Structure formats: C-alpha cells, structure tokens
Amino acid sequence: MADQKYPTPLLDELEKGPWPSFVKEIKAAAKAKPTAEDLLGQLELSYEEKISHWKHGGIVGVMGYGGGVIGRYSDVPEKFPNVSHFHTLRVNHPSGWFYTSDVLRKLCDIWEAHGSDLTNFHGSTGDIILLGTKTDELEPTFNDLTKLGFDLGGSGSVMRTPSACVGQARCEWACYDTMALCNDLTHLYQDELHRPAFPYKFKFKCSGCPNDCVASIARADLSIIGTWKDDIQQDDAAVSEYAAAGLDIQKDVCDRCPTKCMDWDGKKLSINNRECVRCMHCINVMPKALRPGKEKGATLLIGAKAPILQGALLSSVLIPFVPADELLETLKELVSRIWDFWGEYGNNRERVGELIQRIGMSAFLDAIGLDPVPEMISAPRDNPYIFFQGEDVAEGTAEDEEVQNEATVKETK
Amino acid sequence: MAVQIETLAEEMYAMVAECQGKKNLKATDLTKAMIARHGASECSKDDCKHAIRQLIDSGRCVYSYFGGSFITLPHKEGAAPD
Numbered sequence A: 001m002a003d004q005k006y007p008t009p010l011l012d013e014l015e016k017g018p019w020p021s022f023v024k025e026i027k028a029a030a031k032a033k034p035t036a037e038d039l040l041g042q043l044e045l046s047y048e049e050k051i052s053h054w055k056h057g058g059i060v061g062v063m064g065y066g067g068g069v070i071g072r073y074s075d076v077p078e079k080f081p082n083v084s085h086f087h088t089l090r091v092n093h094p095s096g097w098f099y100t101s102d103v104l105r106k107l108c109d110i111w112e113a114h115g116s117d118l119t120n121f122h123g124s125t126g127d128i129i130l131l132g133t134k135t136d137e138l139e140p141t142f143n144d145l146t147k148l149g150f151d152l153g154g155s156g157s158v159m160r161t162p163s164a165c166v167g168q169a170r171c172e173w174a175c176y177d178t179m180a181l182c183n184d185l186t187h188l189y190q191d192e193l194h195r196p197a198f199p200y201k202f203k204f205k206c207s208g209c210p211n212d213c214v215a216s217i218a219r220a221d222l223s224i225i226g227t228w229k230d231d232i233q234q235d236d237a238a239v240s241e242y243a244a245a246g247l248d249i250q251k252d253v254c255d256r257c258p259t260k261c262m263d264w265d266g267k268k269l270s271i272n273n274r275e276c277v278r279c280m281h282c283i284n285v286m287p288k289a290l291r292p293g294k295e296k297g298a299t300l301l302i303g304a305k306a307p308i309l310q311g312a313l314l315s316s317v318l319i320p321f322v323p324a325d326e327l328l329e330t331l332k333e334l335v336s337r338i339w340d341f342w343g344e345y346g347n348n349r350e351r352v353g354e355l356i357q358r359i360g361m362s363a364f365l366d367a368i369g370l371d372p373v374p375e376m377i378s379a380p381r382d383n384p385y386i387f388f389q390g391e392d393v394a395e396g397t398a399e400d401e402e403v404q405n406e407a408t409v410k411e412t413k
Numbered sequence B: 001m002a003v004q005i006e007t008l009a010e011e012m013y014a015m016v017a018e019c020q021g022k023k024n025l026k027a028t029d030l031t032k033a034m035i036a037r038h039g040a041s042e043c044s045k046d047d048c049k050h051a052i053r054q055l056i057d058s059g060r061c062v063y064s065y066f067g068g069s070f071i072t073l074p075h076k077e078g079a080a081p082d
Helices: A009-015 A021-029 A032-049 A100-115 A135-147 A178-188 A190-194 A236-244 A249-254 A281-285 A324-345 A354-360 A361-368 A397-413 B005-019 B027-038 B045-057
Strands: A055-058 A071-075 A088-091 A118-120 A130-131 A205-206 A222-230 A262-264 A270-273 A297-301 A316-323 B062-066 B068-072
Touching: A009 A021, A009 A032, A021 A032, A021 A118, A032 A118, A088 A135, A088 A316, A100 A135, A100 A270, A135 B062, A178 A190, A178 A205, A178 A222, A178 A324, A190 A222, A222 A324, A236 A249, A249 A262, A249 A281, A297 A354, A316 A324, A324 A361, A324 B027, B005 B027, B005 B045, B005 B068, B027 B045, B027 B068, B045 B068
Parallel strands: A205 A222
Antiparallel strands: A055 A071, A088 A130, A118 A130, A222 A297, A262 A270, A297 A316, B062 B068
C-alpha cells in the first residue's frame, strides 16, 4: 500500500487467501486512526523479531472495578507513540449475543470517540472486546458504555462474564431458558464479576442442550448443559418419512449411536431410553422425528478449562439432573459451597478443575457435601476415585469385598 | 462484638502498605489474615468483603493484575511510558 506509514511485508502475507484477514481490517482502520497505523508498525516489528512488544498487566482499570480492563503498553513507545497505551476493554455482552443494529452503531460510535476503532466480536469468553485505548480514555469510555446500558465484563481472578447459547430464543432443543439463567447469574454475582476475590478465574457457561453450542464442557469451570430425564419424543410417521426420503436409518442413526440403544427393523425405530446418553446425534439427524423428552432441566458439571498453566480439562458431572425451574436456586447453593472451598484451599492461579485434580474428586465432593452418584463416572468400575466399601453394597459378595478392599489399599498407598 | 468494617479496612490497609513492593496480596490473603486475627465469630468473610470494597471505592487501594489479581496501594504504573 503506497500511502502506508510503515511497510508491512510480513503482515501482508496474512491478507492472502480466501479467509477473513485481521490485517486487512487493521489497514482499513489505519486510514482514519493513527493508533491502528502504529499498531501495524509494531506488529510487523514483532513478526520480524519474533517477540511481543506488549507489556501486559498492572493497575490500570476503572474506579472500583478490578476487572474488565486489560492493561497493555508498548515497550517501544518511542517508535510507535500512538500505541504507547493500548488497553483492552471487555464489555459484558447481552445473553445469547442479541443486539439491535441501533445499539451496535452506538457502541461503535463510543469506540470511535474513545478508542482505536478496532473491536473483536466476540472474545473467547463471549465479551465484546474493544481493542486499544489510552488510560485517560478508560473512565469516559466506561461512562458512555453505562449510559448505553452496558457494563464491563470480567478479567483477572473474578467470575468471568457468564455466557449462554441462544437457547429458547431460537433453538427448539433448548431444555431450559439459557438466556434467562445467564442474565440471572450475571446480576446475582455482580460483586464477584467486578471485584477479584478468587484464586483465579471462574467461568459459567449455559448450554441449552447436549449439543453444547457454547462449548461449556470444554471451557467452563461450571457447565450448565440442558438435558431431559424421560424418553426421547418420537414421531413414527416422521421417522418413516425420513426413511422414504432416502435416509439410511440403520447406518446413519443406529450404527452411530454411542450406546447402540436404537434398533431399526426397516419399519419401526425402537429406542432403549435407559441406555441413551443424550448425545443428540439421532435428534440432530432426524429433527422432525425425534425431540428431547418432556421432563427438561440441566446437568451441572465442574472443572473444565483451556490450557494455560496446565493442560486442558473437560468437565465432570456434579449433579446429573436439575429440573429447569430449580436451576438458579440449586446453583446458588452449590456455587457458594464451591467458592468457599476453592477460596480456602485453592492455590494462586489454580482453577477449580486443577484443585479437584490435586486433591481428588472424592475429597472435593466430601468438602462441598455431595454424595457420589453413578452418573459421575464414564463407565462402571472404571473410575479411580470412587470406591464402595462392603457395607455400602448390600448384595456384594465376600469376593467383591475383597477386591474392593485391595483397591482401597492401593489408593491409600 | 463483631469487629467494625472500618477497623477491618484499616487493618487491611496496614497489611497492604507493609507488603507493598515485597509481596502481592490477594483479597483471600487479607480475608484469611483478618479471620485468623479476630476469629470467625467476630469477623465474617462478608465483613472482609465489605472492608475491601471500602478500601477500593475510596481509592486508598487499587486492584492490580500480575498473572492473578492482587490488592495494592495506588502507584505510578511501572509499565507506563513517562
């Protein structure tokens, strides 16, 4: 680009190909904003030298809040003065990410007035990310955002901005009102969202069904995943229509069922619902014929995280089924116990899933006052942290008891 | 009689001031220290939460981020350009 302030041969490579390019967008912003222009220059320098030129962290923020602003300074401000401060704001997104176009325009107006023009819709936790402003602009930006009805989201050792799938607003599979729960949690835990009081971050994610569109099982410290307790609702006529239309029900549905709980005799689909693990595959393949059951609620799971200090963890079942109308009350009680225990025994920068790994699920369940249940394990007799004693198993044989005692001895060692 | 929130805030402030530049204190460190000093019957976690809030809202202390979130005295940002 002839009128570009800094040549960017390395960044230019990222404009090639059919994919969206952040370089292209920053260049577009650079036509109006010197901040974006200097950002390109600093980024090119980082690519050349293969090191970051950002200094991260510190005390920058808005009055009273300990989260929502991520402080970032250039370590080469003399070369790129317009990005000497380049702080990020995380803005709490609306549940389900629904906006009116009017609000989006006003948000952009605010950011045009106070920041670099650059945004990220949305960050991995779900917040609206406003990229790049100076310390002096933080309070004015915050004031304008609150006037528009927005608040800052979470950063640091806080409860991070809760997020939810679109739920019952647009999805027929949603087993509870994810957007309402997300909104309730956000309002209920304002203090925990804005004032860091935890050993590390804590995330809630609300998915309306086991399809888990917000990836809560992989990303949330506490996952709330919609499910049902009774049988899958089945419309036999619609099943026949799928077969008549060419769907190979045996191959594409029954054979792909993880527990092989379905049978197709060429005319009738039979489901052994006791064996169903709510994987959603059959429902996704035949949405007109199969639906989640009528007794709806959610499974609560604990301990997922993406890799930062330690590797990634998937969450484990904590409560297999909570009816939809009891979710908020159950969560309030459960979360207070979890936070109490984690606050007391969690190490600095230790996620709750890592605490569970360190002390063992058995000790964790004991600490928060939950009994182990079969749904917590992925397969019978394949779980290293729950052992039943002879007296717990009324019909256990002497031989069983001997095996269990040996296992307990091994665990103790 | 339960310890006054203002007293807790003062004692927390003294701790933060003493540790400034030597050790980063988290909200949980302050809470645990106050409970250890006064006993859980005289000083609850909620009291400590209110005391911290008072310190932050008054501007006497600020939150900082260095990997995790800490409570510190306001100071010139080390990373900020002059």
